[in-house]
Structures are given as C-alpha cells and as structure tokens.
Amino acid sequence: MGNIEKIEWEKKYSVDVEEIDIHQKKMFELFNQLIDMKSSKTDIKDCVNVITEINEYSKLYFSTEEKYLKKKGYPDFHSHAKAHRQFAKISISLRREISENEDSLTLDVIEEMRNWLINHILTRDTLYIPFLRINQYIEDSKKKN
Numbered sequence: 001m002g003n004i005e006k007i008e009w010e011k012k013y014s015v016d017v018e019e020i021d022i023h024q025k026k027m028f029e030l031f032n033q034l035i036d037m038k039s040s041k042t043d044i045k046d047c048v049n050v051i052t053e054i055n056e057y058s059k060l061y062f063s064t065e066e067k068y069l070k071k072k073g074y075p076d077f078h079s080h081a082k083a084h085r086q087f088a089k090i091s092i093s094l095r096r097e098i099s100e101n102e103d104s105l106t107l108d109v110i111e112e113m114r115n116w117l118i119n120h121i122l123t124r125d126t127l128y129i130p131f132l133r134i135n136q137y138i139e140d141s142k143k144k145n
Helices: 018-039 044-071 077-100 107-144
Strands: none
Touching: 018 044, 018 107, 044 077, 044 107, 077 107
C-alpha cells in the first residue's frame, strides 16, 4: 500500500456551472484532507468524521447538479442520478465497514472512492456540458428577440 497523490482541482474538471464547480472543489478538498489524515495516522474517529462529511456534502453537491439537469430537461437524467446514488452507497458501506473494523480504511479504499468521483466527473458530467450550453444559447437568443 503506497502513498496516493492528492489531487488539485483543475479547469478540466469544470462543468461550466460555477455552483457545481465549487462543490467539486470542496469534494476534492475533503478527499485531500482524508488522505492527509490517513497518511499521518490520525485517530480513526476523525477520519470517519471526514467520511461522514464527504457523504453529507456529496448529497448537497449531487442534488444541486440534479436540480440543474432536471430543470433543463437533461435526457439522461435518470441514469445520471442513479450513478450518484451508487457513490452514496459506496460511502455509506465504507463507514459501516470502518465501524466494524478500523483497518478497513486503507489509502486504497480512499483512492478508489475518490477515483470514482473523478471518473464520474470526467465521463458522465462532461456529457451534459454541451447540453447545458445549447440550452443556455437557446434561452439567451429568446431573450434577444
């Protein structure tokens, strides 16, 4: 089990919606915090608190994103929302595992969870960017007329 690199938020993760980008940045920060804590052998209870925070914050983040997509009538909305619930499941079961066995919180597990998020942003979220842009374009051109 080696060390994992912390990940800084970059423009490539942006979905062109400031509110959602801010949520992404916060999630990255929480994961980086967790990596630091785990690497520096912080008390497991503190680590669990950060996992709880990741879980809670992801709800806000995902529901914000879903609100945008639903309002704009994103055609792939349901499968996108379903993917979000998958993350919640991973996060909740991880917390349960740790409460039963503290050693189950490994850097690998943290990395896997974080990679799920990064992968989701780069594959699923980028799919709705053009949709939202076109939508915005249409809205803007209606205002001009």
